[in-house]
Each structure stands twice: as C-alpha cells, then as structure tokens.
Amino acid sequence: MALPPRLTAARAALTHEIAALDEFGAMRRISIPAERPLTVFVDKRELVTLMTLGAAPELLVLGYLRNQRLVDALDDIESVTVDWDVSAAAVRTHRGIERFDEKTARRVVTTGCGQGTVFVNLMSELDSLQLPPASEPTARLGQDKLYGLLNTMRIQESTYKSAGSVHGCALFRQDELLTFVEDVGRHNAIDTIAGWMWMNGVGGADKIFYTTGRLTSEMVIKSAQMGVPIIVSRSGITQMGHAVAQQLGLCLFGRATNRHFICYSGFDRFDSRPEPAAAGTGRAA
DSSP: OOOOOEEOOOOOOSEEEEEEEETTSOEEEEEEEOOEEEEEEETTEEEEEEEEOOSSHHHHHHHHHHHTTSOSOGGGEEEEEEETTTTEEEEEESSOOTTHHHHOOOOEEOSOSSSOEEOHHHHHTGGGOOOOOTTSGGGOEEHHHHHHHHHHHHHOOOHHHHHOOOEEEEEEETTEEEEEEEESSHHHHHHHHHHHHHHTTOOSTTOEEEESSOBOHHHHHHHHHTTOOEEEESSOBOHHHHHHHHHHTOEEEEEEETTEEEEEEOGGGEEOOOOOBOTTTSSBO
C-alpha cells in the first residue's frame, strides 16, 4: 500500500493589525485578514504563486494540483514542504509531471473568486501606475458625499436583491452614479466597468469605484489600472490589498453600509466630518 505524502505543518498569523479611521473620526486598531504569497515549486520548477490566508497551505497546494489536473493520484506526490520564511512550497513527486510546460504558466492566483488570476508582470507594473495627487479636489471624497453614494447603492435595484448570489460594482463621480453592473464574480464585474470606461472614453482620476466584494490585492490593482483613486466596499480588506493601496496612495473604505464605514488607507484623500456622539454613549446620535 502506497504511503500518503509527507506534509509539513507550517503556520502563519491569520490576521494583521492596522490603524483605521471610523465614521466618528476616531483612529483605532483593527485586525484584517492576512494575505500572503506562496510560490509553489514542483520538483524544483516554479509552478505558480498563490495568494492565500495561510491557514492550511499544504492542503491548499495539494488541492491546487488536484483541481488543475496536474497530478492524477495522491501517491504520485512524495512530500509538500512549506516554509513561510521564503514564502514557498516545495512539492516532490515520485515520477514528475508529464508535459509540465504545456500544462503550466507562471502566474499568480489571488484570493479572489471567479477569474481571480493575475500574471506576475502585473505585480511588477505597480510602480508605473500613477494616480492623481490627494491635493486635487476631484480626487478626494467628503463624508457627506460618501453617505450619498452609499444611499444610492442602498436603493439601487439589483439582481442581488431579487435573487442573491452575485457581486455588484459601480462607478461614481462623487455621489453621482455613472454605471452599475452585476456578475457572478466581482472580477467579471470590475472588468465590465473597465470596458465601459474604455468604450466611452471615461477617465478614472475623478471617479470612485464601489464594489460589494472584498478588497484583495487584485481588486486594488485593477482599480488603480483604471486610474481610480478611491474605492468603497461593502465588505472588508485583506492584508495585501491594504499594502498595495498604501504603496499606490489609494483611498480605501470598507464595511461601508448606511452611515457606517472604516477608512483603511489614503486618509489624506478623505474629508472627514465625524458623526456626533450621543451624550454618555460615545456612539452616534
């Protein structure tokens, strides 16, 4: 009987602490999900870089090999060794992978759902992405306009309200809705927004991108590619999404519904008007 592959038990912190600004104008420490690269090598040949939380990296690698149909049987694999010090997973097989070059390409697979693949050269282009300066009035957002934007999305008719199971994205000029799309994956939705901008000759410097999905690194990069300096999400953010936004000087709002939000980065683009606190409660009236 064949032995199962040997697996390490590598562990990493699943959350990362950052400073954020809330609707009351208070800076506080919050925890966001970790997002870290894990480059997979099979028999010393680079296969792919997975962006992951890092909870069970050895099983992630096994599942990726299985779902990509790169390995037919579990006993084809001798071992999976994960080392977070070098952000790598080394897979040893007993007989190698047939037609390795045909089946694979060097790429990054993000934490996103649906079409969540970014090629490595996209990561290397971050330094070339230019956003308008925070001093530009049209590249800023006031708290009152943020509330207006959120109210527009609250009353927007959508497939999500009637059927669920979809992601929505929208493009705004301040609190003016320009276009709104839905799709089964948020990456499809943002790509549709980008296509609309391209076809209509619309620039992103004075725009705000809204999404119902998480702010992963890929979502942040795609927004920056569109030239959009501000993103608002109904959901939260990952560690890599936060790091990329800080590198690009992009303003990110998450957990944004009704009159509640958290500003994760780009504070210099946000004109805060803190909510008044009810007497004796420390909360909004």
